[in-house]
Structure formats: structure tokens, C-alpha cells
Amino acid sequence: MKNHFLKYTFLGLVVLMSPKIEAQNKAEKVDELSIYRATPLKTHDLIHTKLEVSFDYGKRYLYGKEWITLKPHFYETDSLKLDAKGMDFKEIAIIDGKKSIPLQYKYDNEELSIALNRKYKRTEKYTIFINYTAKPAELKSKAGESITNSNGLYFINPDGKGDKPTQIWTQGETEASSCWFPTIDKPNQKTTSEIAMTVEAKYTTLSNGKLASQKVNKDGTRTDTWKMEQPNAPYLFMMAVGDFKVYKDSYNGKEVSYYLEPKYAPYAKQIFYKTPDMMNFYSKMLGVEYPWA
Template sequence: MRVGIAAVTVAALALAAGCTTDDKPNAGAKSAPAPSFAPGAPGAGDPYFPSYGNGGYDVAGYDLKLKYDPKTGRLDGTATISATATQDLSSLNFDLAHLTATKAVIDGQPATVKADKNELIVTPAAGIVKSRAFTTIIEYGGVPKALTNEALGDGGWMRTADGGFALGQPEAASTWFPVNDHPSDKATLKLAMTVPDGVEAISNGVPGTQSSAAGWTTWTWTESKPMASYLATVVIGQYRVQTTTHAGKPMIIAIPEFLPANSPGERSLAKTGEIADFLVTKFGPYPFDSFGGVIIDDDRIEYALENQSRPVYGNVFFSKGPDEIVVAHELAHQWYGDSVAVASWKDIWLNEGFATYAEWLWQEHKGERTVDQSFDRSYSGFNWGIPTGDPGPDRIFGDAVYVRGAMVVHALRKKIGDAAFFALLKSWPSQYSNGNASTQDFIAAAEKASGQDLQTFFQDWLYAKVQQPKP
């Protein structure tokens, strides 16, 4: 996130808080107020999921050194977490599910750890004052497993016959490392994952040098741009890893070894560079240091997810042949959802509405049907009873967010005109690059780009529960 009897007490308190006192008294100076140490909140206060994430600190980066044994399903390792206190902290929480922390150190001093369901409470030897940067090192381990959500589906670590993977939304990261598991606290990620020789471990970002010793291989990955925690992934197993270069950046595509060469999924992911280049013309420069994608052929994964720089696709999308549309959707998220992440889960239409609209743009680009035709097909017979801007926590993956969200985008285009609209498509991800934004932020940006008052427009298209007049 946080002195004699007067002078001695003040000095002791200052030193305990990591402060210093001036050895030359200044009679005219006022003493700083004593820190008000308190525990960080056990949730980030999201309106839909108030217990997700934590309060009291802001993470800059996670540095994970982990070892996974596919035979036993056990994961062990160390997480080094760099953060800054946003309040005077007496203790802080991390999200950690189904795993056990055995030791914690804060800035070299032992700290105590206590588990409370899926919360890990870390208490430092002395309070951490507001605005102080600090480093927490946590040793932990266990057999990871997914978190169950009856409405939204399981998310997190899932074991496979040849390895395992971490994947899910809105929460997943806490099943494999201690984390502030809410999109509002974006952070960089370094991962060194040690697995048996002959097993692959694919993650986000740029690959580093592999090293092997005593039958184990360590795969290293670095995502240098801040990332929402649910976008962190690792996929472990038997994969064909294809490493090439696109636009001067590494392109890593991983396909399960048992899938035949040139399978529909492989042909679809081969379009990653071409589709990304097209989206650059609409959204502006590609925001990350690498490209790629991973296919998981597992019956539990009936979705694709926009994991930062390396989307993960369930092979179900390619069961009937190549599918470029899903690739366009997940790549659009690299701008809308990843580089610019939601401020709260209520704002998820900013991710999914624009990614769905990118599907329409790609289809038009390929000569399949125009964006107007895609809009008309969606508009006809649509159920308008669920508001896009406030669908409710159980419907964040519903048509009101995806399809009506895309219709909101197209209606905005018709309202403000192509020049202002396409300028907005580029200025929005540029303005909030590597950060977070809300629906109100987008409305303000749209009004600035168009010079129009759009309050009534957005109120109707985002929140009204009746069909909107066709633009």
C-alpha cells in the first residue's frame, strides 16, 4: 500500500516504520503525524465481486520461480512480489487458493503467514508506511486445482495427463501464485517454470534461455508490460512450439503434439500475424513485445481467452475447420481488455463489445459480409432486457455484453461518423495504454473525439431495457 518519553517514543516509532529522525532538532518544525497502521482490505471492492483482489498496496511486478511435477501434480516455488503501500499497513492479504505458504519475508525481515480460506494474510515485523516500496518473498506449494463458480464456470489450475494449465476469467491466478487478483492492480510478470525434460512450459511474453539440470528443464518468460492477473497463464505438457518473428517481435505458437500437423487450429493460429497487422490499421500500434497463441485440446475448455500476448484457444473452436473469427476476437483484446483493462468487472463490455466488433471488421475485410450486415443480423430479434453497461455478475459473458456491446459500438460509429469513430478506436488504447479505464472514461473520450454530447446516447444504448431505434 504504512517519538521521551516523547522524543524517545517518537524516534522508536519512526524507526519501526522505516523512517528516520533528524539528529539536529528544529524547534520551529512540526513533527509529522504518527502512522495509522491498519490491515489492508481483504478485497478490492469490485461492485460485482467485492472479495476479489485486496487493498492497501499496489503491485509493480511478480517474479515466480516454480517447479511442477506432472506425475504428482505438485507445484512448489517462490514468489517475489514488488509493491508500494497505498496506506499505512499493519498486514496485507494476497489471494492464494488451495496452496500453502510456508514462509514469508518482507524486505529481508521474517513475516508471519496465516491462511483464511483463499486469503493469505502476511504480517510484517513492523508496519509499512504509506507510499513505501517493499518486497515480499513467499515460499509456497501444494497440489493446485481450479476455483469453482457455478454461474461462470471453473477457473484456474487444471491438471492434465501430461502436465497442467492455468486459465480462467474472472479469477485464475490465485490458484498458482499469491496475487492481488483483480484487474485494477496490473503488474509485470517473470516466470521461471521447471518441468521434467521433454515437457514444454509456455507462458506470457518473451521467452528466455532454457536451462537443464538433472532431468529437469527450466523455461523462462517475461511479460514486461503491466498485466491484469487473470491474463497470466502457463500451459505445461507435450506441445509443438513454433518460434518465429513477426514485425520484429517473437511469435510463439504452441500446438498439442497429438494433433496432426496442419490441423484446422494450427492453420487458424497461423493467421495471427496477418490478423494482427489488420487490427493495427484500426486500433493503432500493437501494444506488446510478442505475439502468439496456444491451443488446448481439453473438453473442459470450451472458450478462448485473451491471455496477454499469448491467447489460449480451446480446440473446440476448430472442430469443424479453421476459424479466423475467434483469432480476430482474442487479438483485438490485446488492445481492448489487455493493454486497456477494465476498472471493474461491471465495465466488461469495453472488452467484449470491441472484440466482437473486431470480428465484424475482419469479416468485412475478408469479403464475407459488411459490418452493417453483421449489425442487422444481431439487431433482429435481440433480447434487450439485460443492460450492456450493468449486466450483473452472473451475465458478464452473455449476449448483452458481447453482441449488444458490439451493436453499441456500431451505433456510436453511425452517431459520430467514421472520421471521429476510427480516430477514437486508436486514441482510446493510446490514452489508457497499460492502464485501466471505466465506461465513464470511454464516454468522455467519445465526447472529446466527436465534439458531441453523448450522455443520452450511451444511457439508451448501454442501460435501457427496451429495443433501441436502429441507427
């Protein structure tokens, strides 16, 4: 009798608790759905991004010229939307052979909507030219609030006061590269790149891929051009400018360089000496040789 009583009591508790458990499971499912992040819809494919940039330390501005090559992902289209946060535009055109055809556009301070000169099929590439000014230090959100943690490009001690080094560097993750150049700022996009930076000749630059050329200009500046021949996501685009000393190491015939502020330069090998060993370790563990330049 006692066993039957306990059995029915237990069954009764299960029945009473079932609606609560079911409600809890539903709530958990809703929570799971609320954090789901779908792959961004692809209307266009990025192919190549060419940038020519210079910097105004006083205003914290980047002056840029961009040639961005794309193609429709699947359906033919006569319009293009690019992510571009807090920028001014001087010219937007499509390159047609040796001609440059001005294009109509709309801009809401975060997204650039461009009307193309005609419909393009998915087998057709086209190149857009954009002359622009990026003002990352002045960025505002749609609500009008300052964006303080995702400006994309940062001027460090641009006035050169005190002992802090004067530098420029970028941080694109997750969608902050569009604070300094127009792009489709989604991680499922991939593009090759060419980035030419004009800086004071005393500074060292660093960017994606290999340093392809350096040109000394008559005004005391130098233009460094970096080329990345393998497609990579826009959030991985990077630039660094500053008084860096370069220590060159190697791994499997590839240059491995360490960029340091002058006071740390004598200790480059002690700080970074394990880097080639780590590249070797992961190449063997993953079964994929380190693929980048």
C-alpha cells in the same frame, strides 16, 4: 360526448396503472443495483511478481517460491492481504537487503493476512518471500464444497494413461490465478512478471512475455524462465507445459509462435496462418500498434 368518455377512460387507466409502472421501475432499479460491480478497493499496488515453480504430477501439486514486490496505494500500512486459495505455507518473510525477516500471518484457506515488520508509506516498495505448495485439484469453497470450474491450474492426464496427451495449463479469469500463486487477484491490479518453470526436459513450456533463458539440470529436468516487462493483470498470468511442437512465424519484426500437439504440427501454417494479418488489421483499425513482446 363519446370523445370525452374515451379521454376520461384513458386518463383513468393511466392513473390506475401509474402505481404499477412506478413499482415496476423501482424493481428494475433494484435489479440494476444488485448486479452493480464496484471497482475493487486498492490498499496496495502490485509492482513485480517473481515465481519459481515445479510440479508433482502424482499429487497434482505445484511447489512454488514467490518474491512479490508491492507498495501501499495511498495510506501507510503495516499489514497486507493476499488472495491464496487452498495452499500450504512453509515460509513467509520480508526481504530486507540481504536479510530475510520472518513474518506472522493468518490464513483462512482463501485469504492470507500478513503482519508486516513495520509501517510502509506509499513511496516505499517492499518485497515479500513466500515458500508454498498449491493444491488446485483439492480446492474447497468456504462452504466445504469442491471447486470444479475455477481451479486455476489443471493437470491433464498426469498419469500418462491412454492416448490423451499429458499437459499442464492454467486459466486465471476472473480470479483463479490465486489458486496457484498468492497475489492480489483483482483485474485493476497490474504487475510485471518473471516465471521460472522446472519441468521434465522432454516438455515444452509457454508463459507470459519472452523466453529469457533455459537451463538444463542434472536430474533430467530443465528450467525455463519467462519474463513479461509490461504490467498486466494477475488473471492474465499463464503457464502451459506439454509435448508441443513450435512453429515460428513473424509479424512486423516480432516473433509469432504456434504451439501444437505433434499430430497437428505439419498443419501449423494452414491452421494459424491468418494470425499476423489479424494483428496488422487490429493495429491499423485501433490506431495502436500491437504492444506486447
